[in-house]
Amino acid sequence: MFVVIAAYNEEKSIGRVIRGLFENGFTKVVAVDDGSTDKTADEALRAGAMVVRHAINRGQGAALRTGNDYAFAHGADLVAHFDADGQFNPADIRIAEKLLRENNLDIVFGSRFLDARSKIPFSKKYFVLPIARLINFCITGVRLTDAHNGFRLMNRRAYEAITITQDRMAHNSEIVAKTRRAKLKYSECPVEVRYNEYGQSALGGLAILKDLLFGKIF
Amino acid sequence: MTLIQILLLIFFVFAVVKAFVQFRAGDIRLLGFVYWLAFWVAAAGIVVWPDATFVIANKIGIGRGADLVVYLALVVLFFSVFRLTAKVEKQKHEITELTRTLSLKENK
Numbered sequence: 001m002f003v004v005i006a007a008y009n010e011e012k013s014i015g016r017v018i019r020g021l022f023e024n025g026f027t028k029v030v031a032v033d034d035g036s037t038d039k040t041a042d043e044a045l046r047a048g049a050m051v052v053r054h055a056i057n058r059g060q061g062a063a064l065r066t067g068n069d070y071a072f073a074h075g076a077d078l079v080a081h082f083d084a085d086g087q088f089n090p091a092d093i094r095i096a097e098k099l100l101r102e103n104n105l106d107i108v109f110g111s112r113f114l115d116a117r118s119k120i121p122f123s124k125k126y127f128v129l130p131i132a133r134l135i136n137f138c139i140t141g142v143r144l145t146d147a148h149n150g151f152r153l154m155n156r157r158a159y160e161a162i163t164i165t166q167d168r169m170a171h172n173s174e175i176v177a178k179t180r181r182a183k184l185k186y187s188e189c190p191v192e193v194r195y196n197e198y199g200q201s202a203l204g205g206l207a208i209l210k211d212l213l214f215g216k217i218f
Numbered sequence: 219m220t221l222i223q224i225l226l227l228i229f230f231v232f233a234v235v236k237a238f239v240q241f242r243a244g245d246i247r248l249l250g251f252v253y254w255l256a257f258w259v260a261a262a263g264i265v266v267w268p269d270a271t272f273v274i275a276n277k278i279g280i281g282r283g284a285d286l287v288v289y290l291a292l293v294v295l296f297f298s299v300f301r302l303t304a305k306v307e308k309q310k311h312e313i314t315e316l317t318r319t320l321s322l323k324e325n326k
Contacts, residue, residue, distance in 0.1 A: 032321075052325045058314045066318045070325065167314050218307040 001097060002028040002076040004067030005049070006060045007084035011038040017086050018047035024090035030071055031084070034063040040084075060150075061171030065164040072159050079159065083150045089117075089192040096153045096189045106158040106184035109144060109176070110151025110191035117192040132205060139212060140177040144188060148172045148208075151191045158184050169204065170211035219266075226265045230258045 003026050007014050014031060021029050031044035035057035044051045052070050054063060064081055071079045078100070080093045088110070096108045112118040120129070132147035152175070154162070161182035166174045179186050234255060241251035264271055264287060271283030280286045 052321050054317045054321050056317055058317050062314045066321055069322060167310065214307055218304045
């Protein structure tokens with residue numbers, strides 16, 4: 001089991017996140033420094049992670065794919081995607097892993113809506129996320145309880161079936177759509193998200209739509 | 219000849235010279251230069267004899283020659299923007315591939 005973290009200018013939180021993973025028994029942590037201009041890579045190295053550096057910033061989707069390539073080339077059977085800003089709970093990876101292994105799944109998506117641990121801001125819970133879910137369903141054809149949650153687990157089969165071509169934030173919908181197309185076995189598991197800052201804004205959502213559209217045209 | 223015709227012709231000459239300089243410097247190939255030369259000469263032709271477009275315009279159902287030129291220019295411009303966008307998107311992916319290959323090579 002490898003944990004892949006895509007990080008761009010996260011020097012303040014990356015060390016804590018990686019140490020949190022080690023404390024929870026994860027020994028293979030890959031931090032992809034996506035062309036940060038701060039000390040993200042140094043902090044990640046100091047915390048004990050394997051660090052892969054993008055010379056220039058290419059976006060979260062691109063960084064995750066690099067992390068996947070690295071992990072599966074180094075013998076991973078399972079990869080967890082984890083955010084660098086400390087909003088996820090490392091213990092959730094074990095729960096997702098159990099779910100995946102016991103049910104022979106290929107991919108597991110994290111969801112904030114399957115238990116009550118996440119204190120989702122009001123506007124997000126009742127306005128932004130329902131719309132995002134609906135749009136995601138229209139694009140991907142997969143009905144999920146959450147949208148654009150960066151927590152996921154994938155096995156080698158899923159890795160080989162899903163080539164992430166969306167460099168920026170639209171990789172999330174892309175992965176869901178390709179999961180369906182490749183007929184992979186998937187499920188959702190509850191994850192806790194701690195809100196220290198706002199994630200995707202509505203404007204960010206529009207940028208994702210644009211990327212998805214461009215991905216289809218060009 | 220009106221002032222606008224003269225100004226446009228001066229600009230066309232400038233554009234051709236610029237294309238020639240680029241050709242000499244090896245930035246564009248001979249075919250590229252010939253293409254731009256033909257383009258600006260045609261543009262000059264339209265500017266000097268604007269009535270010439272009238273005949274073609276009438277044949278395809280457009281009233282004025284100037285309208286034909288504007289329509290054609292718009293179509294060509296939109297198509298160029300489309301092609302450019304496609305090219306930029308492709309290059310972005312290539313840059314990402316390059317970045318990834320380099321980073322994975324460094325961290326074997």
